[in-house]
Amino acid sequence: MATLKDISAELGLSVATVSRALNGFPEVNAKTRMKVEATAKRMGYRPNRTAQRLVTGKSNMVGMIAKLNADNTADRTFLEILTGLTAALAERDVDLVLAVDQEDDPVKAYERMLERGILDGFILNAPMRDDPRVDFLTRRGVPFVVHGQTAEDVGYPFYGIDNTAVSTDAVQLLAALGHRRIAFLNGDRSYAFAADRERGFRSAIAEAGLTVPEAFIGEETPSESFGYTKALEMLSGRSGARPTAFVCASTMIAAGVLKAAGDLGLGVPADLSVIAHDDALPAFRAVEFEPTLTVTRSPLRDACVPLANHLIDHIDGTDGRDLQTLVHAELIIRNSTGPVPQGGQDPWH
């Protein structure tokens, strides 16, 4: 591997000048810079990251720790994030070191990674409300970015969607269509996103002058089978009145609900309306649902570039409060939502 010394010897310049030329320092003579750049290219020069790191104190590596779910499957959203994130980090010449957390204590894995002393910062995925990792990293003074929100008015960088609005948008649409019995199939409430969705759901229900029985609310790690089982249960009407609409935390859940509706001979949207939040996972395309699915949409991939940039900027010194992005998911009305069924058209009346 060619080094700065090789180039400087070749050109009769000092390593210092070569270094400055290659790093875009303004004081270098334009001609010198061109010569240096040309020979660097010709000699196939690559800066030695280790040496750079030793002197700058920065590693150009950030960490992410995957957390396995209770059933030992990391969710498929994780791989989606991983794909976008490694690409976005690579754009800024940063590598991703990955670990998988198999323990109960959520900060242990971070502590261990930190001890190895090779990381500039962390990306926190799937945060809980008041996530203990946030507290831990803040106390240690380690830069990090959160995918999502763990609390209001925080000092750290984050990128997330407004999950409260996700639910209120959904409920408002359904209420405007005349629905009064709206069920909610949420994700695991210990995660911040699901907690926010629930708050939004309840407040929008109240806002619309409606009430919701607890039997209409389910929460679990999103899956098709969760949607199927819960919808079947709620639509059986064993617990009194049946819902006429479902708000689903994910398209996977919605797939299960549609299946349950099909099994019960219910038409969507004639007998039942369904709306879901859509992370735009390649494996679950809402436009290919039958009927096409009304969604609040915010592609998971869109989060990756700002996540990477926020973290790197923060490492480079930008204040965390200046690196906070909260986006409003787009409401896309398709064919799975319609007016509440009336009189004779409603098989339950």
Add this chain to the structure above:
Amino acid sequence: MATLKDISAELGLSVATVSRALNGFPEVNAKTRMKVEATAKRMGYRPNRTAQRLVTGKSNMVGMIAKLNADNTADRTFLEILTGLTAALAERDVDLVLAVDQEDDPVKAYERMLERGILDGFILNAPMRDDPRVDFLTRRGVPFVVHGQTAEDVGYPFYGIDNTAVSTDAVQLLAALGHRRIAFLNGDRSYAFAADRERGFRSAIAEAGLTVPEAFIGEETPSESFGYTKALEMLSGRSGARPTAFVCASTMIAAGVLKAAGDLGLGVPADLSVIAHDDALPAFRAVEFEPTLTVTRSPLRDACVPLANHLIDHIDGTDGRDLQTLVHAELIIRNSTGPVPQGGQDPWH
């Protein structure tokens, strides 16, 4: 962070001696070593990996590049490997840098990672037969370990299961039970494991004096729906005689086959025998199948420690040929296999 210099100043020793004491050099005085170790501990000393790396040329980091499937989902086995691997590498103080490959050319991503110049080696997952990545890394002189086999008589380190034997064991069991019409639901044949499974299958079929129509052989990325669809198709008998037994590349596929059998009112193992290879994924537990599944079993997790160790040893200079492990998967006979149905008991006769 405390450095060697801090410790040496504290004790009035040279940094060289402190370094040697901490690195277990035999020539250091026992008393000196103890003193050094004690103060190192007291001062919370952690060696600076970057400095170590600059001088030794080793980074203690290895790379793995995830390949997305055509449907953009990385298989769930990938996360299983990731979990075991990061743990096994951590035992030897090595970190895993991850990238996701989104391109057509399989070596591009490796080239890019290599250019960054921060890795000691690679772990190759899901190899193809005569995998181009093997060729590429060999030519570049980059250490790597393969999870699986890409060819016979190779020079690189690998850990894999004997996939030929996986199929022959399955076929021999079924043939011994009297089955003569054995179907095979394989993984994607472009992968080495599936190519080996197919070779094993065909040779065992011939060995047993049987033949197999091409309509009895299916191949696809393993999934429950693949098993379900294919089994339904084969059992419908549209293409002549129906199989009395299925050899499945994975428990996911077997789950689909069992479902199809159920839909058709076929009892397992009374009317149909099913055997699968079991990677022991936490989400698909063969003993919890109904009926419990006969399998060839080799936990994916078991591969991780030898993979990590083979790679690290190879990086440290051990010859690749001395770091090759091929294990024979265990045959576990449970309740999904039985004698071939005869006469009146066979609904198809």
Add this chain to the structure above:
DNA sequence: CTGAAAGCGCTTACAG
């Protein structure tokens, strides 16, 4: 605009 020098925190021949 360029160079000589110090230094980042280690390891490792080479002396003694």
Add this chain to the structure above:
DNA sequence: CTGAAAGCGCTTACAG
């Protein structure tokens, strides 16, 4: 058994 010194490949004040 221990130390002084060189060096890994860079960056960056400090001079000029």
